[in-house]
Amino acid sequence: MKVGTTWGTNIKAFIVDYGPKIVGAILVYIIGQWIIRRLVTLIGKGISSGKFDVSLTKFLLSLVKVTFQLVLFLSIAGILGVNIMGFSAILAGAAVGIGAALNGSLGNLAGGVMMMVFKPFKVGDIIEAQGQVGVVQELGIFNTVILTPENKTVILPNGALSTGVIVNYNTAGHLRVDINMAIANDQDVDKARQVAIEAMKKHEKVLSTPAPEFAVSSVSDFMTKITIRPYTTQSDYWDVYFGVTELVKKAFDANGITGPTPTRVVYNK
Known part of the structure; x- marks a missing residue:
């Protein structure tokens, strides 16, 4: 009891x-x-x-x-x-x-705060960072989420992002699309320029201002590397990239502008 x-x-x-x-x-x-x-x-x-x-x-x-x-x-x-x-x-x-x-996590938190303060990009921008290119979907406390052209979701830690190189393709209000191609050394560069620019203008989403550009980027033993540069808006970037690549390729073929042919030298002993 x-x-x-x-x-x-x-x-x-x-x-x-x-x-x-x-x-x-x-x-x-x-x-x-x-x-x-x-x-x-x-x-x-x-x-x-x-x-x-x-x-x-x-x-x-x-x-x-x-x-x-x-x-x-x-x-x-x-x-x-x-x-x-x-x-x-x-x-x-x-x-x-x-x-x-959790030193890395705190670094990511500090990186998130820094990016909130300095704003190198915002949601919806197309950026290139840490070897990845895509549209920013979300900027969180610890990481940033981007969507790549392959429709892959990539999560980037803010710590590395804030201390690395960030390329923001939206800063100028319009985007320049850089497309690298190559033609054979015996081809007429002026003709290639005219054909490429006319082909770029045919794409409905390529801006007229700034005007499309054509440049010779380098010359090697058997090819001339060229860069074609149409301008477009943020939302049409990838449509222009793939569409213009196809248009210029077809235009080159129609006008007899050929690509480089690798050569191999064989020595008989």
Whole structure:
């Protein structure tokens, strides 16, 4: 009987001491989550109505949500009687350890912040970085997502992205499409230029201003490398790239402009 009485007394004391705190913590959690959702929604609408791009909006909302969740967590800990100062010290120590273990992740976070500040690109831009070319789909806290012409989703870590070379094809408002080709050395370059430019003008998505360009990029023993450069808009980049390549190839064939033929010299001993 004494054991049962002791257990009953302990449970009763626990309920008296911690019951209200637990109930209060649960209520605060439920109400807090509702408030956070409302605040994030309102802040999101406020940011969206301003002059912020999609990348910055998503990034700021992520930071706001994490901050609110941390405040709610500390509030609940305080209601339950947890020593916040001591708990903060534990969190700080844990942060150091986690930071050492997640050095790359912190670097990606810092890279994300840097790109939000300096804005080398935005969602929808065509960029070339880390050996990849594609349209930016999302700029997150830790990584950037791009979609390649092959319809592949590539995730680039922000740390490497922020410290590497980034080519943004959208900066000037229109895009120059560089297409490398080659003709045989005995071909008339002026004729090739005229045929190529006329072929580029036939593509409906090639801009008239700036005008399409033709350049000789290099000459070797058996071929002359050329670069044709039509201009277009961001959304039509790949259509122009593949379409113009086909048009110029067909135009060269129709006008008797031949490509290089590799030669092999055989010595008889």
